[in-house]
Amino acid sequence: MIQLPIISSGSSNLVPRFTCLNAENVYAVSKANTPADVIHVHYAILAVASDTAPLYLRASIDYTNGSTAVITDQDIENLKNLIKSANQNPSSTPEFELIGARDATVSTITDYQVVDIQIKAEEPYSSTV
Amino acid sequence: MSNFIKVPLAVNAARSFFSGVIEVGTQDSGYTGGGTRVAGTAVASGATTTSGSGSGAEFSVTLTGGTFVLAMTASNTGEGYKVGDTITLAAIAASTGVTSFSAGIVVEITAAMLVAIEGSATNEYALIPIDNVACVSGVSTTTCDIQVLEYNEATSSSAAGKVTKYTITMDDAPVTTKAALQADVAAAIIKAASAENSQPEVKFTFDAECIKVVLS
Numbered sequence: 001m002i003q004l005p006i007i008s009s010g011s012s013n014l015v016p017r018f019t020c021l022n023a024e025n026v027y028a029v030s031k032a033n034t035p036a037d038v039i040h041v042h043y044a045i046l047a048v049a050s051d052t053a054p055l056y057l058r059a060s061i062d063y064t065n066g067s068t069a070v071i072t073d074q075d076i077e078n079l080k081n082l083i084k085s086a087n088q089n090p091s092s093t094p095e096f097e098l099i100g101a102r103d104a105t106v107s108t109i110t111d112y113q114v115v116d117i118q119i120k121a122e123e124p125y126s127s128t129v
Numbered sequence: 130m131s132n133f134i135k136v137p138l139a140v141n142a143a144r145s146f147f148s149g150v151i152e153v154g155t156q157d158s159g160y161t162g163g164g165t166r167v168a169g170t171a172v173a174s175g176a177t178t179t180s181g182s183g184s185g186a187e188f189s190v191t192l193t194g195g196t197f198v199l200a201m202t203a204s205n206t207g208e209g210y211k212v213g214d215t216i217t218l219a220a221i222a223a224s225t226g227v228t229s230f231s232a233g234i235v236v237e238i239t240a241a242m243l244v245a246i247e248g249s250a251t252n253e254y255a256l257i258p259i260d261n262v263a264c265v266s267g268v269s270t271t272t273c274d275i276q277v278l279e280y281n282e283a284t285s286s287s288a289a290g291k292v293t294k295y296t297i298t299m300d301d302a303p304v305t306t307k308a309a310l311q312a313d314v315a316a317a318i319i320k321a322a323s324a325e326n327s328q329p330e331v332k333f334t335f336d337a338e339c340i341k342v343v344l345s
């Protein structure tokens with residue numbers, strides 16, 4: 001399980017609280033083309049052992065708050081690595097933070113915090129972790 | 130072995146009236162008082178809280194039949210009412226064809242009159258398995274979804290609707306925030322994920338109260 005800071009959740013913008021995202025059964029992470037500032041985490045799941053074809057689901061992590069794009073290609077790589085790390089340590093709950101948050105100010109930090117996460121079914125995605 | 134979180138369910142939470150028709154019953158078997166009563170068409174009647182701390186409810190009231198069966202429909206469902214509280218419906222002057230009663234009608238509130246809740250003395254928690262939880266999604270200040278990595282083809286033809294979820298519904302008072310609700314639920318899931326068999330309880334900020342948890 002990965003922790004992600006949620007916008008407007010803590011005592012101040014600099015001290016956010018967290019939402020969570022499952023790191024198991026992930027086969028790809030991608031940056032959405034539209035809308036910008038959304039990361040897609042792609043899951044493939046066998047509902048029961050006898051299933052021959054997996055179910056495909058996608059979590060969309062929405063950072064659409066500020067007017068500028070904040071998600072970089074390096075953020076996608078970092079999230080992939082964090083997912084790998086979390087799977088190697090099943091009881092771990094590491095935090096994922098966008099790179100830009102490190103240099104953000106009090107007034108811009110919320111651009112790097114999650115607005116919401118939604119899951120939906122999808123067709124298989126072509127890239128792999 | 131599955132990991133779970135415990136969602137505390139409010140027991141006799143202060144809440145609003147049910148928005149549909151509320152069948153109260155007859156005098157001394159549902160309500161008291163009323164003085165001289167006349168059956169007739171519905172009439173608007175204000176409600177005064179005579180015990181408890183609820184406020185704001187207003188009703189359309191009807192007396193029917195020779196036994197003056199009382200039914201009321203909330204035109205304003207109010208807030209803060211509990212089972213066992215009493216309200217008094219204001220007297221209505223006689224008018225041709227219209228329900229009337231010369232003295233206030235006192236109604237003791239029952240569970241069926243209020244917004245339904247799951248919690249009771251013997252059902253204090255909803256248990257949610259977290260092994261297949263995908264994420265926690267904020268919906269509103271009173272609703273939060275725990276989305277699960279499972280299809281539920283029966284619920285909807287849309288892609289979003291096919292995902293199984295637990296919907297946690299909060300009472301609208303005390304007020305919490307969408308982000309706080311999301312973080313409260315996520316905190317318990319994160320704790321359960323990091324400590325197997327711990328079964329942590331969701332701690333709602335702002336003393337918010339959960340009225341039901343529905344799997345769909």
